Every structure is written in structure tokens, then in C-alpha cells.
Amino acid sequence: MWKIADRTVNSRLILGTALYPSLDILRQAIITAEVDIITVSLRRQAPEKNAGAGFWQAISDLGCHVLPNTAGCRTAKEAVTMAHMARELFKTNWIKLEVIGDDYLLQPDPFGVVEAAGILLAEGFEVFPYCTDDLVLCQRLVDIGCKTLMPWGSPIGSGQGILNLYAQRTIRERLPEVNLILDAGIGAPSHAAQAMELGFDGILLDSAVALANDPPQMAKAFNQVVMASRQAYQAGLMPKRDMAQASTPLLDTPFWHQEKVS
Amino acid sequence: MIKVTLNSERKEIEQPSSLQQALVLWGYGEGMVAVAIDGQVVPQAKYDETMLQAGHDIVVIAPMQGG
Numbered sequence: 001m002w003k004i005a006d007r008t009v010n011s012r013l014i015l016g017t018a019l020y021p022s023l024d025i026l027r028q029a030i031i032t033a034e035v036d037i038i039t040v041s042l043r044r045q046a047p048e049k050n051a052g053a054g055f056w057q058a059i060s061d062l063g064c065h066v067l068p069n070t071a072g073c074r075t076a077k078e079a080v081t082m083a084h085m086a087r088e089l090f091k092t093n094w095i096k097l098e099v100i101g102d103d104y105l106l107q108p109d110p111f112g113v114v115e116a117a118g119i120l121l122a123e124g125f126e127v128f129p130y131c132t133d134d135l136v137l138c139q140r141l142v143d144i145g146c147k148t149l150m151p152w153g154s155p156i157g158s159g160q161g162i163l164n165l166y167a168q169r170t171i172r173e174r175l176p177e178v179n180l181i182l183d184a185g186i187g188a189p190s191h192a193a194q195a196m197e198l199g200f201d202g203i204l205l206d207s208a209v210a211l212a213n214d215p216p217q218m219a220k221a222f223n224q225v226v227m228a229s230r231q232a233y234q235a236g237l238m239p240k241r242d243m244a245q246a247s248t249p250l251l252d253t254p255f256w257h258q259e260k261v262s
Numbered sequence: 263m264i265k266v267t268l269n270s271e272r273k274e275i276e277q278p279s280s281l282q283q284a285l286v287l288w289g290y291g292e293g294m295v296a297v298a299i300d301g302q303v304v305p306q307a308k309y310d311e312t313m314l315q316a317g318h319d320i321v322v323i324a325p326m327q328g329g
Contacts, residue, residue: 016329026327041328042296044269044321047289056294056325069328084303085323089296156329206329 002201004148004179005094005126007065009036012196013226014067014181015219016206023058025215030062033219038064039096039204041071042082042089067128069096074109076116083120095120096150097129106156106184110137114144121145130183133167135174142178149175150183150204153195157207159187162194172199189225196229197237264316275314282309285322295322 001008014037020026030038038059059066068086073079076099083095099116101109108131117127121144129141133151141149151171154160162168162185172180182195183204192203203226212218250256263274268288275284281297281304297304298321304312314320 016327018327018329020327039328041326042323043326045290045293045295045324046269047293047322053293053324055327071328081298081301081303085296085298085321088303088305089294089323089325 004037004202005128007036009065010034011036011223011226012202012230013192013223014039014202014204015209016204017055017059018206019210020215021210023055026210027058027062028216029209029219030059030064032216033209033223035219035223036064037067038062039067039069039206040090041069042086065094066090066092067094067096068092069130070098070116073099074101074112075099076112076119079112079116080119083116083125087125093124094126095128097127108132108152110134113137114140117141117146118144128181133164133171135167135170138171138175138178142175146178148179148181148201150181152184153182153191154185156184158185159208160185161187161191165194165198168195168200169198189221192222193225193229193232196226197233199233202226264314266314266316266318266320268320269322277314277316279314280310281312281314281320284314284320285309288322290322293324295324297322 001010011034013033013035015030015033015035016039017026068090070079070082073082079097079099086095087093097113097116099109099112100106110132113129113131117129120127127146128148128150129146130150131137138149153162179201181202181204182200186192186205186208195203209215209218209222264277266273266275300319
């Protein structure tokens with residue numbers, strides 16, 4: 001069990017709900033991965049279309065806490081308005097804050113994220129900012145009251161994993177008190193393991209599961225690797241060395257040669 | 263009749279009309295939606311007392327899959 005915002009949950013894996021082949025497969029993936037938190041979004045709804053209702057009906061009985069996002073927002077003002085809508089729609093004060101600064105990379109706008117986070121925190125939101133792996137930006141978000149950060153590993157949906165391991169390690173070491181969720185860019189369970197072994201508190205991903213040939217099976221794989229790599233972090237990884245160090249004691253082995261001293 | 267916009271589409275509606283009446287008229291009924299007028303979210307409890315005015319920009323949103 002671990003605490004995230006005002007909740008205590010089991011799973012350290014947070015699943016997105018987009019891009020699945022069907023709502024049934026999405027449900028299977030969520031159930032198989034045993035996740036406690038799923039991300040959702042919101043869109044303009046034409047009355048003749050019932051897609052939103054169908055999606056909500058498909059997930060509402062799973063017992064997951066929803067984390068709405070502000071996907072598609074390009075300014076702090078848009079993100080704040082969308083957060084208000086999400087709070088009204090989903091009856092939660094949690095918000096995954098996205099303010100995009102570049103349309104090609106979907107790179108977070110650090111200035112917009114900080115501005116919007118400050119407004120939403122003052123209004124009582126639990127803000128989960130999607131941010132870059134810039135230490136000073138992360139520090140600023142913590143300074144204004146964010147208790148959870150979601151730095152990107154690489155661009156959303158790219159599957160490239162963690163492009164700057166040094167930056168992620170530095171954030172973890174310099175901000176030990178904050179919950180760190182690696183968000184975006186994960187393509188394989190090994191990418192998730194890298195972050196968890198650095199001491200990240202959780203992983204948020206979508207495409208890597210939704211676009212797998214067998215999403216429920218991939219969801220299970222991510223669930224297992226996130227748990228295993230968290231245990232590894234807690235157990236303490238051995239330090240790296242540049243040279244070999246024999247694991248079998250060599251002293252007095254049959255062909256051991258003591259160094260001659262002249 | 264007054265003119266408003268609903269999700270960027272022009273609509274005409276009789277006056278006076280409450281937001282609740284308009285949502286039913288436009289087919290949203292009991293659907294799970296949230297509404298903002300001129301960028302301000304209207305709590306569901308205030309749909310009845312919120313009266314539409316000419317030029318209102320109304321946005322109706324619903325849940326969507328997201329990452």
C-alpha cells in the first residue's frame with residue numbers, strides 16, 4: 001500500500017484508457033493489471049452521440065479512482081477551465097495537468113504548467129502535473145505545493161522509454177519527499193523497471209498496453225514488472241563497478257597463485 | 263427567441279429558458295455531462311436557476327477515453 005494525494009492504494013501502475021481496440025479489451029486490461037487508478041479525459045458531446053456514456057458505463061463498475069487529464073490544452077487558462085469541468089463531471093478534485101507547448105512533441109509548456117498548477121492548487125485541486133524532466137521546473141512545482149510530479153520519459157506515445165536517465169535520477173535524488181510517477185514514452189516493461197529501480201513511486205502508461213497485440217497480457221506484464229522493480233529498489237541495488245570482482249572466493253582454490261614478493 | 267452557441271454551433275431557443283430546459287430540449291436528458299457557459303462551469307444543482315441569455319457560449323462535455 002502507498003499513499004498518493006489523499007488516497008492509499010495498492011498498485012503503483014496507473015493505466016490510461018485510450019487507444020484500446022474495444023471497451024471490452026480495455027476492461028480486461030484494467031482488471032488483469034489490478035490497477036487502482038485510471039486516467040480519463042473529456043470532450044465536447046453532441047447529444048445524438050452516446051460514446052461518452054458508453055465509455056463511462058464500461059469502466060464505472062471497476063472500482064478504480066479516475067484521474068482526469070487536461071489533454072489538448074495549450075494555455076493555463078484552458079487547462080484551468082478544463083479542470084473545473086472535469087471536477088464537475090467526475091466528482092473528483094484530482095487533475096492530471098497537461099499544458100502542451102509543442103504540438104509535434106506534445107512537450108509540456110513549463111511556464112503554463114506552473115501557472116495553472118498554482119491556480120488549481122489554490123482552489124483545492126490535487127494537481128498531478130505532466131512535466132518535463134527539468135529539475136528546476138520540478139522543484140518549482142514542488143515549491144508551489146504539488147505533492148506528485150509526472151515527468152515524461154520521452155514524448156507521449158513514442159515508446160522510446162527514458163531518454164535522459166541522468167535527469168530522472170537527479171530528480172529522484174533531489175526531491176525525495178515527492179511522489180514521482182513516470183509518465184509518457186514507455187514502450188516496454190523494461191522501461192518501467194528502469195524508473196522503478198531509480199526509486200520512482202509509480203508508472204503511468206497507455207499506448208504500451210493499448211497497442212500491444214494482447215493488451216490484457218501486456219497489462220499483466222507491466223503490473224508484475226512494476227511490483228518486482230519496486231521490490232528491487234527497496235531491497236537496494238548493488239553499486240556498479242568498472243572492474244570485475246570475483247563472486248567465488250579465489251583464495252586457496254586449486255590453481256591459486258599467490259603473488260610472489262621479491 | 264435568442265441566439266446562443268452550443269459546442270460552437272449556433273442555436274436558437276425561446277426565452278425564457280433555463281439551462282435545464284435547454285439541455286432536455288437539445289437531447290442531453292439524463293446523460294452524464296458537465297456544462298460551462300462563457301468558460302464558467304455551471305454546477306448541476308444550478309441548472310434550473312441558470313437562465314440562458316443571448317450570446318451565451320455553451321459547452322457540453324462528456325467522459326472520454328484518455329491517457
